[in-house]
Amino acid sequence: MSETKQRKVTIVVSPRDRFSGLSHCIDNIYEHTDENLFDLIILDLGYPKDELIKAREALSGRANATILDYGLMIPLEGITRIRDEIQTPFTFLLDNDSRVSPNWLAPLIETGEKTGAAVISPLTLEKDGVDGAYTRNHVYTVEIRVVDVEGTSYLIEHKPYRRELPENLPKETTPTQAFELHGVMFRTSALQAIELPYMTIREHLDIGMQLKAKGELLFAEPRSIIYFDNLGTRAQLEDLRYFDLRWNKKIGKYSHDLFEKRWGYKWYAEQSVYNWCSRRRLYIYLRWMHIPISVANFLDRVVSGVKRRLFPLWDPLKNPIELSSLLYDKLDENKPVQLSHETRL
Numbered sequence: 001m002s003e004t005k006q007r008k009v010t011i012v013v014s015p016r017d018r019f020s021g022l023s024h025c026i027d028n029i030y031e032h033t034d035e036n037l038f039d040l041i042i043l044d045l046g047y048p049k050d051e052l053i054k055a056r057e058a059l060s061g062r063a064n065a066t067i068l069d070y071g072l073m074i075p076l077e078g079i080t081r082i083r084d085e086i087q088t089p090f091t092f093l094l095d096n097d098s099r100v101s102p103n104w105l106a107p108l109i110e111t112g113e114k115t116g117a118a119v120i121s122p123l124t125l126e127k128d129g130v131d132g133a134y135t136r137n138h139v140y141t142v143e144i145r146v147v148d149v150e151g152t153s154y155l156i157e158h159k160p161y162r163r164e165l166p167e168n169l170p171k172e173t174t175p176t177q178a179f180e181l182h183g184v185m186f187r188t189s190a191l192q193a194i195e196l197p198y199m200t201i202r203e204h205l206d207i208g209m210q211l212k213a214k215g216e217l218l219f220a221e222p223r224s225i226i227y228f229d230n231l232g233t234r235a236q237l238e239d240l241r242y243f244d245l246r247w248n249k250k251i252g253k254y255s256h257d258l259f260e261k262r263w264g265y266k267w268y269a270e271q272s273v274y275n276w277c278s279r280r281r282l283y284i285y286l287r288w289m290h291i292p293i294s295v296a297n298f299l300d301r302v303v304s305g306v307k308r309r310l311f312p313l314w315d316p317l318k319n320p321i322e323l324s325s326l327l328y329d330k331l332d333e334n335k336p337v338q339l340s341h342e343t344r345l
Helices: 020-034 051-056 074-087 107-115 186-192 203-215 239-247 251-265 271-286 291-310
Strands: 009-014 038-044 065-069 090-095 098-102 121-127 136-139 143-149 152-158 183-187 218-228
Touching: 009 020, 009 074, 009 107, 020 038, 020 051, 020 098, 038 074, 051 065, 065 074, 065 203, 065 239, 074 090, 074 239, 074 251, 090 098, 090 186, 107 121, 107 183, 107 218, 183 186, 203 218, 203 251, 239 271, 251 271, 271 291
Parallel strands: 009 038, 009 090, 038 065, 121 218
Antiparallel strands: 090 183, 098 218, 121 136, 121 183, 143 152
8 A cells, every 4th residue: 555644535445236347446446536646445345256356457556556355244344444544534435336537536625625524425426227228316415304104203315306417416515414325535534433333224324414413514516426337237147146245135124223223213215125125136137137228127117016016115105205304403403313322233
């Protein structure tokens, strides 16, 4: 690893839905990023040998990069292993199926230094893939909302401008209540001061709520753009090994229960998440069989529609977003109260 005192950012790359594509992610980072600004850490969380060979080839001659082998584990486990060793002012967490764009890093650093924020989140656009065949907004800002169902409070993650065309999105740096982990920059000291719970869903919301409880600032910076592949690139069959680790229903339910214990809120769309996991697994199979994206999406919707008729999802409110309110507006000092600090059940 290079001398970090001259670097501003440590980029940490971990798998998300798949193993494949790591070398393309590495090439993309070096193509669009000033090498003097960053150190690169690749978390090997169970990558197949062929992926590691291609990754090492992509890193050949790079003095500011390292691969750390921790074996098969979820992303937050790997990040927990290395975060306290990071010495740069900022840390950028990037999924291996996300791609950066020209001049993506400088606006994040500028906003981070200007505001002192704990989180600076780029505009994340999703490309041709699941549920769409055009480039559209995946996440600009995130709201955490709360709705009452028969006397019980349920949280909702709401993304304004979801699937909006890029040209219709605001251009201003703006506060946000959360982010997604496809790509997000932290002030390193803030990342090192929070708990990283054993979660594969809602971990980004848990982290955002922890920071909000500490009085930290979170900003969305649309001058920085990254692209989320959204399973548009055909996955390999071996990718299912990681998908099934991270997105299986058992660990999803575990994550839900842990989140509820830590914050005291149920989640409105819990069953929808499990349905999402099932649908994406089918989609990966279909794409692995060289089924075109449009056909795979159609078959996915048909199968999902049949399953939902046979096994309806719990969704008692006609329009939960309209009936909800911003969570922090209902809380003292606009801060959530953490009920438990256990990071595992």
